[in-house]
Amino acid sequence: MGKTSEGRRPEHVAIIMDGNGRWAQARGKPRLFGHHAGARRVREIVESCPDLGVKYLTMFAFSTENWKRTQVEVSGLMKLFKRYLMSETKELVEAGVRVRFIGDRIRLDERLVALMDELELLTSGNDALHLTIALNYGGRDEVARATKRLAREVAAGRIDPESVDAETLAGFLDTCVLPDPDLVIRTSGEARISNFLLWQSAYSEYEFIDTLWPDFTRDEFARVLANFGARERRYGAVPG
């Protein structure tokens, strides 16, 4: 039976926030200028979620491949993340947003990890919106780390290898407590997923839109969500 999403809003939206560099370049500014403009949009989109019926929002902030950028850009981004977490904490706590981070923390600096831990703890009782920030996140890396943890359990005799199925592995992913995304949006016109939520987006709908992330408004977000309701999700079945 096909499950139609007519009139429905996606409960979990994941966003690949792309196009900051091009946005800055078009203004003759350094790439970091675009990242700062992009960070301001994050607040606007987060704030709009409760009204738009979005319960889970997952944002791709930095990929495991983004370390390949120049040292200036990478360290500027890390500084921006720290500043952003410090400046948004109060607002997020008060707005009832529960914040989680996915990705490998091992390569992130101590101060940033401390802020991430603190924000997760401070918002752990919240439920108005579940905001997940993917930082040093890569889908393949996540599956590899999950497999390593699962292998340890098998080696220790706590899990029977014959019992391992997709659900077992999903339980070891960074996203184990989150539902799969209903909709993945990528801004900036690139039609690729760049290692984002590879496992979790198996049946997600995709929207690739041309707008560069710093120009992505709440109104455009609302339009993209409304469009989701017109799609028919089949999950491999024949429409009923």
Ligand code: IPE
């Ligand atoms: C996305 O914007 C933000 C990050 C990857 C951190 P980009 O920096 O990739 O912007 P473009 O794609 O170069 O325009």
Ligand code: IPE
């Ligand atoms: C994906 O964008 C990562 C984030 C948005 C954080 P990129 O700009 O890094 O992806 P590619 O290089 O175009 O595939």
Ligand code: MG
């Ligand atoms: Mg990009």
